[in-house]
Amino acid sequence: MSDAASFEGELAINVEGLTKSFGGRKVVDNVDMQVAKGEIYGFLGPNGSGKTTTIRLLCGLLTPDAGHGTCLGYDIITESPRIKLEVGYMTQRFSLYEDLSIRENLDFVARIYGLPNRREAVEETIEKLNLKGRADQLAGMLSGGWKQRLALASCIMHKPQLLLLDEPTAGVDPKARREFWDEIHELAAGGLTVLVSTHYMDEAERCNKICYLAYGHLLARGTAQEVIAQSGLKTWTVSGSSPRRIRKLAHDLTGKSGIDMVAPFGATLHISGLDEAALERAIFPWRNDDDLSWRQDDPTLEDVFILMMNKASDNFT
């Protein structure tokens, strides 16, 4: 059996070739993943692209059909019970006992884990996640943001080394999301490794590294800047004399050769293409239009992800 301490300074997650099928359909296909200790690693991709399945393969809840590797220094196939003990997993539909208070919910979780010094562990967690003022409130009466904070508290009370968060802030307002992310950064600063799936671009940008999974295939990885640069996408931002003018331009350019994507952003339009020369040719007839103002821009992460999603749906579905 491997020694978890031996992964110190190494990779918290190191897997290769992970593959999993359901009903004859590959939902995770040959995925490699390396996550350094203490890193916040974002997991992005369209609905049904295999993010949750990959998370379950990593923590030993599912066995891969092919592939191998380690999580926290333990073999994901032969040592999954050890992994489960050292991972905090916040599932998409995390359930709390609504008629128990925050403190009672945490006490219940502490019992399940069989934590020694249960009371101390609960109070320490309440303190750590700033839940003190609400500790006696019923979970069912909490706002979405506080519920997520309680869910997070439940996942870290047993002091895991790796936190797996599956869309932890879905449906939570921006202020509560920001506070939740401040907390994640604080935990990572203390040495915890975090793998988080999200559909929010601002959250992707708060990760140290990200990867993009589509239809089971890992299409990109790196820092947000690296993923944007690797995409090779060229983008123009256009503003117009009126919303109607911008709508007409979007209509005229959509589907034109050389243009891979046309996306409205507020009062502007993002026009992107992978072949710079072909893009220039496509927009040329509108470049001197007095009603339009053109600016060459860096593509956003969202531009890049939408392009990858469109291309993946052509290639894999």
Ligand SMILES: Nc1ncnc2c1ncn2[C@@H]1O[C@H](COP(=O)(O)OP(=O)(O)OP(=O)(O)O)[C@@H](O)[C@H]1O
């Ligand atoms: N236990 C299962 N049995 C059969 N099919 C499954 C099972 N679990 C997941 N799937 C299917 O595998 C595919 C990938 O699902 P998964 O939940 O991993 O995607 P996801 O990227 O997490 O999606 P979302 O962003 O919607 O949460 C989906 O088509 C899903 O229906």
